[in-house]
Amino acid sequence: MARSFARRLDGLPAPATIEMARRARALRAEGKPVISLALGEPDSPTPPAVVEAAHAAALAGQTKYPPVDGTPALKAAIARKFTRENGLDYAPDEIMASNGGKQVIFNAFMATLNPGDEVVVPAPYWVSYPLIARMFGGVPVVVPCREEEGFKLDPAALAAALTPKSRWLVLNFPNNPTGAVMTAQELEPIAEIVRRYPDLWVLSDEIYEHLVFDGVRSASLAAVAPDLKDRIITLNGVSKAYAMTGWRVGFAGGPKDLIAAMRGVQGNATSGICTIAQAAAAAALDGPADLVQEMAATYGRRRQMVVDALRRIPGLTCAMPEGAFYAYPGVAGCLGRTTAGGTRLETDHDFALAFLDEGYVATVPGSAFGQSPYLRLSCATGDADLMEACARLERFVSTLR
Ligand SMILES: Cc1ncc(COP(=O)(O)O)c(C=O)c1O
Structure with missing residues (x-):
């Protein structure tokens, strides 16, 4: 007999990114030469100086329960980061650290949403925003962004989506x-x-802010519109910029009352985050900027290489990303056709599964990000694997009937 679980989990799928990674692991275990471009994770190691700071903190006895919202040292480093890089001044009680940017979102939505509240999410979106909103009774309202407009948010489309029931607007640029x-x-x-x-409220997720190319500058909404600062949660973290996905440190700047409410949520969930990871994050934020710039230059070069390769494949289109480390090619020109293995491709989901099963490359279908038919390819992978993946994609597409 199937057991029942809380209604808040009804219809809550596992994020497709994790799903694809699991399937890729299974194929790899069978000995298949799988290349995974599914996960959004830098391929470089955490900078050694950051690891050393963690080691020193552990040896120095920074191993006790920390304050729920972050150690004073980390909060001070976060405040310096916001001032230096974003032109935003946040007092200590306007800052909190969480287990990744993901827990910031969880805290904020749990602290504010009542059933039926609308959460306006421009698409394509990172999978977790609508899923977390739904866990708290929020109703995601999707605003499509168009490939022809470089997937930027069109103000007119946003204006059409907002209603008096809108409780949150989620912005994520670089996207x-x-x-x-x-x-x-x-x-x-x-x-x-x-x-x-x-x-x-506005959630401005700026976690990819340093990974921008061609001299483009990503802006913080709270700096652009200081009069709105007391309604904005500025979200950031060390996962992407400092190759620290496993350390689980994200943070937020925001108005004192909302931060206090979020602290209340976190205090009853996880308490303060790992003290050793907090010391590492502080060292990363205060460390030299050139490591981040080097990483951004590498991603920028790979993005150019991948987009050039994708644009040469008949049936695919691809906008040029200005930041982050993904390519998001359109596959509309391949739908309605059949693969060499006999699978008819009706959707981007069919495409991603068949390409994994027959070409051994894991990607994520656009349907997971609320906009089809596309695929997301992570470029945070070595050059050789990226070029091999593009070559396999070209072969896969050329054999469609
Ligand atoms: C847009 C965006 N925001 C936030 C996060 C959360 O990252 P973390 O929880 O590792 O800080 C991610 C991770 O994939 C992301 O892509």
Whole structure:
């Protein structure tokens, strides 16, 4: 007999990114030469100086329960980071550290959403925003961003989606999965629309801010519109910029009352985050900027290489990402056709599964990000694997009937 679980989990799928990675692991265990471009994770190691800071903290006895919202040392490093890099001044009680950027979102939504509240999410979106919103009774409202517009958020489309029931607007630039960036100038009209809805919170997820290319600059909404700062959660973390996905440190700057409510949530869930990881994160934030710049240059070069290769494949389209480390090619030209292995491709999900089963490359279908038919390829992988994956994609597409 099937057992029942809480209704808040009804219809909650496992994120497709994790699903694809699991299937790829299973094929690899069978000895297949799988290349995984499914996970959003830097391929470089955490900088040694950061690891050393963690080691020193552990040896120095920083191993006791920390304050729920972060150690004073980490909060001070976060405050310096916001001032230096974003032009944003946050007091210690306007900052908190969590187990990854993901827990910031969880805290914020749990602290504010009531059943039926709308959470406006531009698509393509990172899979977790609508899933976490739904866990707390939120109703995701999707605003499509168009490939022809470089997947930037169109102010008119946003204005059409907002209603008095809108409780949150989620902004994520540089964007996962498209790499779209919104400059300060492009955020101005967005801020203007937000001003019309005084009960609207904004989550500005800036976790990819340093990974931008071609001199493009990503802007913080709270700096562009200081009058809205007391309604904005500025989310960031060390996972992507410092290759620290496993350390689980994310953080937020925001208004004191909302931060206090989020602290209340976290205090009853995980308490403060690992003290040793906090010492490492502080060292990363205070460390030299050149490591991050080197990483961004590598991702920028790989992105160019991958997009050039994708654009040569008949049937695919691909916008040029301005940031993050993904390519998001469109596969509309391949649907309705049949693979060499006999699978008819009706959707991008069919495409991603068949390409994994027959070409041994794991990607994530656009359906997971709320916009089809596309595939997300992570470029945070070595050059040789990326080129081999593109070659396999070309072969896979050329054998479609
Ligand atoms: C857009 C975006 N925001 C936030 C996160 C959360 O990262 P973490 O929980 O590792 O800090 C991710 C991770 O994939 C992401 O892509």
